[in-house]
Amino acid sequence: MSKSNSIPAAEGLFTETADGPRLVGSRCATCGSAYFPRAQACHNPECERTDMRDANFGPRGRLASVTIQGYPPPAPVVWSDPYTPYAVGLVDLEDEALRVIGRLRVDDPENIEVGGEVELVLASLGHDDEGRDVISWQFQPV
Ligand SMILES: [Zn+2]
Numbered sequence: 123m124s125k126s127n128s129i130p131a132a133e134g135l136f137t138e139t140a141d142g143p144r145l146v147g148s149r150c151a152t153c154g155s156a157y158f159p160r161a162q163a164c165h166n167p168e169c170e171r172t173d174m175r176d177a178n179f180g181p182r183g184r185l186a187s188v189t190i191q192g193y194p195p196p197a198p199v200v201w202s203d204p205y206t207p208y209a210v211g212l213v214d215l216e217d218e219a220l221r222v223i224g225r226l227r228v229d230d231p232e233n234i235e236v237g238g239e240v241e242l243v244l245a246s247l248g249h250d251d252e253g254r255d256v257i258s259w260q261f262q263p264v
Contacts, residue, residue, distance in 0.1 A: 128255035131198065131247060135159055136259045137178065143244045144178035145215075145222065145259060151175050156220045179220060181242040183213040183261065186221060188234045199248035199256050209234055213261055227262040239264040 130136070137146050147158035151173040155166045158179055164172040188211050194201040209231035213222050227245060228234055241264050246255040 127253070128246065128257050129198075129250065131256050131258035136244060138244065139178065142181055143242050143259065144180045145242065147177055147179055147220075148174045149177035156218045158220055158222055179215055179218055179222075182216040182264070183222070183240055183242075184216070185211050185226075185234065185236050185238050185240055185261075186214050187212040188226065188236055190231055191225075198250045200251050201248065207231060211240065211261055213240055222259075225258070225260045227260050234263075 135146060137144055145158050146160065147156060148160045149156050150164035150166065150169060152171045153164060153166050153169040155164055155169065156177065156179065160176065161174060164174065188209055190207050191210050192207050194205045209226040209228055211224060211226045211234070213224060215222060225247065226234060226240070227243060240261040243260050243262050244257055245260050247258050248256055250256050
């Protein structure tokens with residue numbers, strides 16, 4: 123599958139930078155609160171004035187929790203039988219008060235260490251009904 127034969131799972135959620143992949147969110151310039159995905163307004167009750175700017179987040183974080191996706195997720199990815207369960211992690215991003223959910227790229231989904239360090243990658247979730255790779259952010263152990 124060539125790289126041109128791929129589509130993002132959603133627009134505006136992640137980007138490729140010179141330093142590697144990053145999540146695209148917002149940061150309030152007044153209070154520093156971080157948001158992913160982008161937010162129109164700051165939700166910090168102590169913030170005096172919303173001043174949202176685009177911000178990139180990642181790539182490192184720690185696994186706060188892990189679960190197994192036991193049934194096929196909704197479109198755009200189309201699953202061929204049999205469905206293979208995969209791991210999904212809740213990740214505390216390094217240096218940010220920000221928790222992000224992402225699929226985990228691991229060999230053994232049943233054997234993942236909570237608290238372990240992970241890094242952001244952009245990778246295929248599977249194929250859509252036209253055979254294109256559906257690209258999204260994922261996390262893999264460092
Ligand atoms: Zn704020």
